[in-house]
Amino acid sequence: MIFRILTFPIRYTFSKVKRAVGKLDTIQLEPLFAFGNSSEVYFKARVVEGYKQSIPSEKKSASRNMLAAIRRYSGSSVPDIKVRVKLGGQEVLVVSDGEGIVEGYFNCPSTGEVEEKMSFNFVQEEDVKFQSEEVRFSVTRYKTEHPFGVISDIDDTILISKATQVGEKLWLSVSKNAYTRRPFPGISKFYKKLSNNGENPIFYVSSSDWNLNEMIKDFLNYRDIPKGPLLLQDLHVNLKNIWKSGGGSHAHKGEKIDFLFDLYPNMQFILIGDSGQHDPELYAEAIKKHPGRVKAVYIRLIREMDEERKKLLDAHTDRIAIAYVKNTEEAIEHAEYHKFLN
Template sequence: MGWFSKDPLQIIAFHSYGSNSHFFARGRALEDESIDLMRKNIFSMVINTYKTFETDEIKNTKLNLKLPNNKILKAVTDNNGYYKFDTSLEDLKSLTNEEGWLQFELSYDDVNINRTIQNQNRFPGEMLIPSKKAVFGVASDIDDTILHTGVVSTLKWRVIYNTVFKNVKRRLPLEGAAEFYHLLHQGITGDNANPIFYVSHSPWNLYRYLEFFLKQNNFPKGPILLRSFSDFLNRKRLKDKPQKQKEIVNLLKTYPDLPFILIGDSGEKDIDIYIEIAKAFPKRILAIYLRSVKHKKKMIRVKTLADSYNEVPILLVKDSNEAKAHAKKSGFIV
């Protein structure tokens, strides 16, 4: 566990999702590198980025998870410090708040650990179980859908520049996105608590960066679904489905009675992924909104695919107002 290091220990809980009978929580145990996302000078931001990707994992270590009813679950971190609690339990909805969030507490199993901050071996976490009032879910991409990243730029140089050299507080969301997502979350009654799931090809190392960005810019709270850094670096095998697609498919299987709205952009492969999902889950996709990007060839290709598939409304939108108008007309929002 790196006993000779001076950095305190921490347990990061990723916002996860489950059901009334399925508890699922994941995250990572790391040494606390004191990453300050508010730093503004370039040197500090470069150091932050280095710390984000050069992590000191707490490997093969026992963890405890305490539920509000005092039930204790146990797990062990893997060689990269990741942990997963995945088990069947009863009546989990009775432990949630009105929005569907179930709060729990994580700790290191070893009672002699004294390297946590202020020796408090307690770390909060949350899991979402969609409210009974929810009438649909939203699965949204992050990159160039709600956050300018430049995924269509040459050699992805703009993504690298924005991540390394831009303070997260200076990163601006696409105009009107937060308001639109709140309207979708509130639904037609104003208190539907429709769940919002944020899906990205980014690695889990950027979880805290993206979580801070969403909170800073007043987006509805929701699970953030990313992928491991090793998968991010390695080219996927030809027959493998993209991680984003796997996550959305799992959402549809986890909540079989909940239709979904899919939101992405026209710059990458969202159109291919979303149409394939819509074909695999007939009548489960209410609409697909794709933000237009400044790339002529990609836009022609996306428009051709959208025009050739008529089973689900597919809108190429320049801004949130266009998506909002369609959602209102369709009875998704007021």
């Protein structure tokens, strides 16, 4: 995070200089999410120099996956690009920030359409070439009347990542792709039961950076794990600091959890994480901040927790189902006992 802050002026200036001398590559817009409730929709996208995305395959070697990772992380975010975003007859003009991020929200009641679309249109500029002038993206709205929602971590919760071991984590990140990364056994079964065929929304909150957005979506799809909005970290990770992906401060996860509780004020949530990093502390804080809103907490024990960390959650066992599980089957048994699964 400190590296990111210190190098921001250099990265920002470099992008501006490339643009000024006409060396900026064709740029593209990558939608990240567009979701909300019956009256509000929040969106996020990023503007980057165009690069060819690699198609995942079980047959690709580690070297080919590493080349794909290099392409993914060598792409540059592009600041100061104007984008018009439209939804339901409304329009906002946003400008990409120093990390290429475009974000905002619409106060826009649902039209009741089967498929609601948001459009992103680049504002034409002489010194910029666009891969596509317009990008359309589906909007997902969740009603607050859902029985409950799920907020889940990704690394070492559903995806085997070795997040606490920097060397192994980095090797997994660059040597494998969405089809060869492995989930924990039983995750698809557990999350499908929790979602009840989409009746209960699942939100994925992770410290992974946005460069991994497509990989995570492909992984969820390939492993038949229910889809849901990805809320990743706004950390510009490139070839120089790729090892930081998934690390650094995890405060943003708490902020995104608070955001979801506020966006769906009548919804209870089941929180799922692991013991490797800061999930127990973050979830204990969420319980205190949002009394009566947390239905259950599941912590996967990828390493033993000391008693001080456990006490943070155990203080709430009189009114909240707390489970420390060594495998997914234990989580399923606990959820069935408490009638969270259909």
